[in-house]
Amino acid sequence: MGDAKIIACRARVLDCNMFPQIIDTIIEYASNASLQAMRVNKGFRAFIDSHLAYHLVVSKLRREDGGPLNRYEVSSSRGVVGQITFTAETATVLAASYFRSARVLDISIAAKWPSMMPALVRACPDAAFRFKLHTDLRHLNFSNATVVLLGEDKPVSVAGYLAYGIDEVRGVDTLVVHIRAPGRRDDMFDLNVKHLVLVLHPWPSVGIERHFHIVEAVIRDQLGVFWDLLWAGFVNRIPVTVISVESEPHPRIAEYKEFDLGVSIREVLTLRRSNLGLPESSPLPRFFSLDEYKHEVGNETYQIHINSGFIDRPHNTLVKFRE
Known part of the structure; x- marks a missing residue:
């Protein structure tokens, strides 16, 4: 995974629960792409998400021709972490675990779809x-x-x-x-x-x-x-x-x-x-x-x-x- 490597010493794998500061350091310097790849591992996912999603910003995406689009970009201080799409019937992708890990959610959009704001509030309980x-x-x-x-x-x-x-x-x-x-x-x-x-x-x-x-x-x-x-x-x-x-x-x-x-x-x-x-x-x-x-x-x-x-x-x- 490039930036993410197994931490081993004399055939012993370090327990990341006992040494979280080591993983903290690795993640601090990992690229956004590497962190996204590391999310595939369920054991890493909660820890990665706590870094990726501590502070998320939801902002409007627009078509290249300037017309409106019901898609929104989700970004963190590391860059874009995903997109969400809203329709009149449903809000999708909000079940992604990085939303559940958010501690701060900035919303710079008007609630065009009735389901949008309740979905965002439910997706980020903390x-x-x-x-x-x-x-x-x-x-x-x-x-x-x-x-x-x-x-x-x-x-x-x-x-x-x-x-x-x-x-x-x-x-x-x-x-x-x-x-x-x-x-x-x-x-x-x-x-x-x-x-x-x-x-x-x-x-x-x-x-x-x-x-x-x-x-x-x-x-x-x-x-x-x-x-x-x-x-x-x-x-x-x-x-x-x-x-x-x-x-x-x-x-x-x-x-x-x-x-x-x-x-x-x-x-x-x-x-x-x-x-x-x-x-x-x-x-x-x-x-x-x-x-x-x-x-x-x-x-x-x-x-x-x-x-x-x-x-x-x-x-x-x-x-x-x-x-």
């Missing part, structure tokens, strides 16, 4: 699902999963995020929302998730607008859609974590002297908590810088929540060989 562009998540049944909305299409209102169906999605443990545009305020909505993480990206300041002396108005005016999502989490008694991508105060509020976003929001919500009759146990949001959040949750979770590119498989993720 994966975190990340969506770069708008995808309708309504009525999907996740299994205690992490769902990350990378927001690269920059929704400009809560209505833009509700188009994802975040108010109807089920089975989500942690919902991570990247906010890349200020947006505007909309009506209140419900959330049914266990944890909410808001990643606040910078965008250019357009200057002071109004209500410069009213803290809540400042937040609502300058960070509209962020406030709506934060408020939805708060009134639904969901633990909210806010991560600021910039180490400096957000450009939209930086011009307000002696204004600390985290402290100010917590003060506003503490007051609102009593006004709304919410119990003292209702959690207030926690605020982190990127470095603080990485220290809080660990590198793997940090990469899944924050890094929009390919994520390397952690070296301590060991998979036992089958007999």
